[in-house]
Amino acid sequence: MTGESLKSTPLSASHVALGARMTPFAGYAMPVQYPAGILKEHLWTRTHAGLFDVSHMGPAWLELTLPSGDGEADHRAVAALIEPLVCGDIRGLKPGQLRYTLLLNDKGGMLDDLMIGRPADPELQGRLYVVVNAATKDADFAAIEACSGPAGRLVRAEDGALIAVQGPEAVDLLTTLIPAALDLGFMTFATEAFKGASLTISRSGYTGEDGFEILAPAALAESLWTRLLADGRAAPVGLGARDSLRLEAGLPLYGHDADETISPIEAGLGFAVSKRRLKARDFPGAARVASELAGGLTRVRIGLRVLEGAPAREGAQIAEPSGAIIGAVTSGGFSPSLGASIAMGYVPPAFAEPGTELKVLVRGRAQKAVVVAMPFVAHGYVRKPKS
Amino acid sequence: MMRFTKDHEWVDLVGDTATIGITAYAAEQLGDVVFVELPEAGKVIKTGEAMAVVESVKAASDVFAPISGEVTAANGELGENPQTVNDQPEKSGWFVKIKVADPDEVEGLMDRAAYEIFLAGL
Numbered sequence: 455m456t457g458e459s460l461k462s463t464p465l466s467a468s469h470v471a472l473g474a475r476m477t478p479f480a481g482y483a484m485p486v487q488y489p490a491g492i493l494k495e496h497l498w499t500r501t502h503a504g505l506f507d508v509s510h511m512g513p514a515w516l517e518l519t520l521p522s523g524d525g526e527a528d529h530r531a532v533a534a535l536i537e538p539l540v541c542g543d544i545r546g547l548k549p550g551q552l553r554y555t556l557l558l559n560d561k562g563g564m565l566d567d568l569m570i571g572r573p574a575d576p577e578l579q580g581r582l583y584v585v586v587n588a589a590t591k592d593a594d595f596a597a598i599e600a601c602s603g604p605a606g607r608l609v610r611a612e613d614g615a616l617i618a619v620q621g622p623e624a625v626d627l628l629t630t631l632i633p634a635a636l637d638l639g640f641m642t643f644a645t646e647a648f649k650g651a652s653l654t655i656s657r658s659g660y661t662g663e664d665g666f667e668i669l670a671p672a673a674l675a676e677s678l679w680t681r682l683l684a685d686g687r688a689a690p691v692g693l694g695a696r697d698s699l700r701l702e703a704g705l706p707l708y709g710h711d712a713d714e715t716i717s718p719i720e721a722g723l724g725f726a727v728s729k730r731r732l733k734a735r736d737f738p739g740a741a742r743v744a745s746e747l748a749g750g751l752t753r754v755r756i757g758l759r760v761l762e763g764a765p766a767r768e769g770a771q772i773a774e775p776s777g778a779i780i781g782a783v784t785s786g787g788f789s790p791s792l793g794a795s796i797a798m799g800y801v802p803p804a805f806a807e808p809g810t811e812l813k814v815l816v817r818g819r820a821q822k823a824v825v826v827a828m829p830f831v832a833h834g835y836v837r838k839p840k841s
Numbered sequence: 842m843m844r845f846t847k848d849h850e851w852v853d854l855v856g857d858t859a860t861i862g863i864t865a866y867a868a869e870q871l872g873d874v875v876f877v878e879l880p881e882a883g884k885v886i887k888t889g890e891a892m893a894v895v896e897s898v899k900a901a902s903d904v905f906a907p908i909s910g911e912v913t914a915a916n917g918e919l920g921e922n923p924q925t926v927n928d929q930p931e932k933s934g935w936f937v938k939i940k941v942a943d944p945d946e947v948e949g950l951m952d953r954a955a956y957e958i959f960l961a962g963l
Contacts, residue, residue, distance in 0.1 A: 788876070
């Protein structure tokens, strides 16, 4: 199945050795599942620790070409290079903090969702850690480079491996190799030494569980992966379970639940819009975001529990009980944790209240569904008190 | 004797009634089956038409009728326990029983030896 034009990751050989089924994804040959299968991999991640190769994503560093040496001033300067593209407060990031934000177009539609972090190290101010989605990375990086101009330099770090360790036992697992990981609070990151090289480790993920995402040099990737896997708490998990895990966690998948026509407010991602930036109206599409916040919304992202019949997948229409079509499912499937079918989709705000009874149309059949609050499965993030 | 198709269905003809399911290979390829949609008794199915849908965690896949006939029974067990398709694909994980229109159609399918040669070539 591995076509000649598909890119590999530093862990590709390990996946094949583990018996993974490889599938083309965003130009890469990626493991969709291992022999255990999606159901078991999913449930393992919810109870132990799942290891994911997400090296297809786009990690990068945005650096000031000429830092002044004044850490605070340099952070403000590098933040100013990327803020015109996103709706988040990058300037206000504390050292070591990572933030989920959105790249927007002039109409307030989402071009991507991404992470931006400010290094904790005083020596590394004037630099931002940026992680974007696989399918959008070339366009994202081109936009960031164009926006920063000669004042900034974007250094892609995708020749390494990005490994996610996710699940309630992720912290115990990772700290056996990297004790300092214990000190990371949710949505913070740091650079840690491992076997003479440095790893960029963030306490974040895409499963709803506590966990970490580790950027490792390619030469170290296999040894890190193998050492983590040798622990009985760890199992390899493919992109199939990654999708069902993020769906249960209520997290949108770019290209499906979020796209260039959908605004942050419609998608329920208002938390990613900075109050300072909104007040200043200084991000793309700010006028639309402001008007939607003032009540001008025509559709919103909802969670649905499908109460009968087949899973409702992307494209399935959503109808009122009377039969009138009011929206569509943007992603959906079987929830291994709940043993039920769940979905996300867009409907007018009048139908968004949890408890609202709706229908989903699957292969011409109208099946009962009910609006439920997301996440479908409670998040297990760590919330460490600020020290 | 069981017969097999290139779409990985099996057909077991006894008298004029054929039991139809998907092969162990197909079940393994699909992964964990979470839902099966079957035709109702009385439905007439034609060779090559989609007669059932099997859903894994990841995707929905059509199952095509390997032969023509009239559905006499659908396996209700799969409604309660779709995982049976993975556990016993060529036994209790059967999909439907049909009254076959033309028994010769079954004879034209692969026997197990031929199917295994076909699988080896995939």
